[in-house]
Structure formats: structure tokens, C-alpha cells
Amino acid sequence: MTRVRVRAPGKINLFLGVGSIDGDGYHALSTVFQAVSLYEDVIATPSDDFTLSVSGVDDPSTVPLDDRNLALRAAKVLAAATGHDGGVHLEIRKSVPVAGGMGGGSADAAAALVACNELWRTGLSHDRLHELGARLGADVPFALAGGTAVGTGRGDVLTPALARGRYEWVLITDDEGLSTPAVYRAFDVVRAESGARLADDPLDPFEVPPSFFEALLTGDPEQFAPCLRNQLEAGSFRLRPSLEDTIEAGVAAGALAGIVSGSGPTIALLCADARAADRIAERMRARDCTVRRAYGPVRGAHIVESDA
């Protein structure tokens, strides 16, 4: 049977500045994404209907199998856009933490778009897939693009960023995810409460400072580490105060710096090199943390197997 397998990466926001809210309730963002080596694999096979199976998660109930699932929605959006009248079965093999702030659902959607475009031979260009992806979620275009990129608008308007080197990460995951809209709402509350203080913050307004890009070009994690910044983590900390302690513990264990990944609750610890990262991972495991290792940047959604 015809089968297409596509791999798409999770992401860390190396910088995430949050601006004002638009009419649809979305926040203007100024962000820098890095795709990292935790991957979602989506295997597409022909079917009359649109169906889904998921593996790789401890608790299957955390992943919806109906139209709330972004991969299924992606397949339907592509079928509608191209007039394709068949369906697909999507098998999702997850490695990115569910509701972890690493864009796992967006990676599923990106992988599903690329997989169905190949399986159905619908031939949409990368730009058209990007456009459809942006309709599904703000992080989907980046999961298609991969690498290192600046995101503006809702995070979906992408410009590739010049970056050198390889970054070694220790990721601390949390079994209990955080809802992205809830984190943005909590962030709005924190900002409203401390508006005066935030206005004095040198990083407000929320644009990526030029020094960030200079540091990114050095390819040196030690020079880059002080530039890691996630304004949205104020919202994550409000909902889960223990995350601040985890970052502190990571730095005490030897990480150069730590931030919440996206809306969290995954914590991303930047390490000097792979050996340091392995050592820090061990120390965090000894504290009963659930730990994953990853590096970045890596490429965006791509076909790894196809006989279509």
C-alpha cells in the first residue's frame, strides 16, 4: 500500500517578546524560533475517510483524535484547498512533549500537510503550504521551515535568521501540560498588574534587540546564553510557580541559562557543549526530573520515506 512518512521538529523560542492584542485575541509577537531534534513522525496512507492513530504518548487521552487534532484539520484543509476528494489515515508517532510549549501539535500539522501533499500528488508549493499552515496555528509555518527563524505578526510571518553553531539543550518536561491560551491570559494579568514596572523594562517594547542577532552569529553558546529571553514565561510562572525553581536548579547544575519553552511547561536549559549537557541531564534526573536531550537547529518538515 502507498505510504508517505514525514518528520517534523519541535521548537524552542530563543526569544519571545509579547506585544499588544489584536481584534481576534492574538498577541503581536516578536520571536526567534529554533527547531530542535525532537521529532514528530506522521505516516500517511490512503483511506476513504479521515482517520488518526497516535503512539508515543504515556497518556493517550491527552491527544484528541477528532477534529480538535491539528494534523487531521491540516489534512482536511489541504483536501478542501485542492479539491482532493479522498481521505487519509494519519499515524502520528510523537516525541515532542504534549502541551509542552514545544510546538508538537504544530509539527503534526506541518508533517500532515507535507505528507498529504505527497500522497495525493496535489503539488502545492511550499508557500501555499505555509499559507494553509498559518490558518491552522501560529507555529505551523515554522514547523514547515525549520532551522532558525524570526517570527513576527502572530509568530507566523517568518524570516530566516543567520545563525552559526549547534546548541545543546537539556529539556525538562512536565507530565501535566499547560494550555497556551491560558498562559497568554495569565501573562495579560501579570502585565496589567505590573504595567508600570514592565514599562521600565529595557526589553519593552518587545522587539528582538540587535545584540541578540550578533550573539547568534558568534555560534558560541556562552556568548549567546545571556540573550535567551521569554517574556511569556511570566504567564507560565504564574500558573506553575515551580518552573522558576526548575530553571534555578538547572543553572545550579551547570547550564549556561534556562528559559520556559514557548508557553511551557517544558524548561529548556542551554549547555556549553554535548558533554556538559549529558552531565547536567544526569544531575537533573537525580532530582527526579523527566529529562530529554536535544540539539538545534535542525531542518523543518521533510519526507523521510515515500512510495507515492
Ligand code: C5P
Ligand atoms: O495559533 P495557536 O492555535 O497556536 O494559538 C493558541 C492560542 O494561543 C490562541 O488562541 C491565543 O489565545 C494564544 N496566542 C496568542 N497570540 C499568539 C499566538 C497564540 O494570544 N501570537
